[in-house]
Amino acid sequence: MKRIGVLGSGKGSNFGALAEAAREGKLPVKIALALTDVPGAGILDLAAKYRIPADYVPPGAFRTKLSPEAEREYARRLKEAGVELVALAGFMRMLKPPFLEAFPDAVMNIHPSLLPAFPGLESWKQALDYGVRFAGCTVHFVTPEMDAGPIIAQAVVPVLPHDTPYTLHARIQAQEHKLYVECVKLWAEGRLRVEGRTVAVSA
Numbered sequence: 211m212k213r214i215g216v217l218g219s220g221k222g223s224n225f226g227a228l229a230e231a232a233r234e235g236k237l238p239v240k241i242a243l244a245l246t247d248v249p250g251a252g253i254l255d256l257a258a259k260y261r262i263p264a265d266y267v268p269p270g271a272f273r274t275k276l277s278p279e280a281e282r283e284y285a286r287r288l289k290e291a292g293v294e295l296v297a298l299a300g301f302m303r304m305l306k307p308p309f310l311e312a313f314p315d316a317v318m319n320i321h322p323s324l325l326p327a328f329p330g331l332e333s334w335k336q337a338l339d340y341g342v343r344f345a346g347c348t349v350h351f352v353t354p355e356m357d358a359g360p361i362i363a364q365a366v367v368p369v370l371p372h373d374t375p376y377t378l379h380a381r382i383q384a385q386e387h388k389l390y391v392e393c394v395k396l397w398a399e400g401r402l403r404v405e406g407r408t409v410a411v412s413a
């Protein structure tokens with residue numbers, strides 16, 4: 211079975227969705243390692259629940275990226291665990307070319323908007339403020355540019371008249387949990403091929 215790693219900084223609900231699907235046999239991967247840059251992140255508790263090896267790895271002195279040494283350590287730990295795909299699940303730091311080149315076309319991210327609309331932080335708030343009628347989420351391969359890599363799949367949700375940032379984010383997250391499992395499954399089945407800007411999905 212293919213081995214994947216997950217990086218997360220937050221509550222880890224996407225990690226939980228992947229772990230649950232793998233446990234139920236609906237996702238043919240072994241989650242070999244979960245790493246976080248935040249001590250006490252939810253992902254650590256969830257990993258313990260699913261008996262997935264997990265660790266906090268200090269990110270270094272920067273706020274929005276890993277230090278070069280930290281990034282090497284993340285890559286080393288993932289390689290040591292035999293990881294072939296790195297799934298970012300709410301990991302709040304940019305990854306740089308040395309890391310991305312160590313996992314070519316094999317770093318995935320989930321973003322809470324219909325990219326290329328609303329990259330960056332709190333995209334569901336950006337969507338509400340803008341007044342769009344539909345929001346959603348995107349799974350894409352990661353490139354050095356933020357939230358800009360080749361898109362694998364998207365899911366759409368309506369924006370409802372009385373939505374708050376909280377209710378809209380919850381509706382988006384419910385879709386995220388399904389979409390991320392589907393995309394990692396497509397990868398595990400060898401059905402994704404990056405062709406320049408786009409991703410070809412074979413039957």
Ligand code: GRF
Nearest residue numbers: 220221222223224300320322
């Ligand atoms: C998700 O909304 C994801 O799209 C974004 O960060 C959030 C992580 O949530 N990249 P969780 O930690 O998986 O619950």
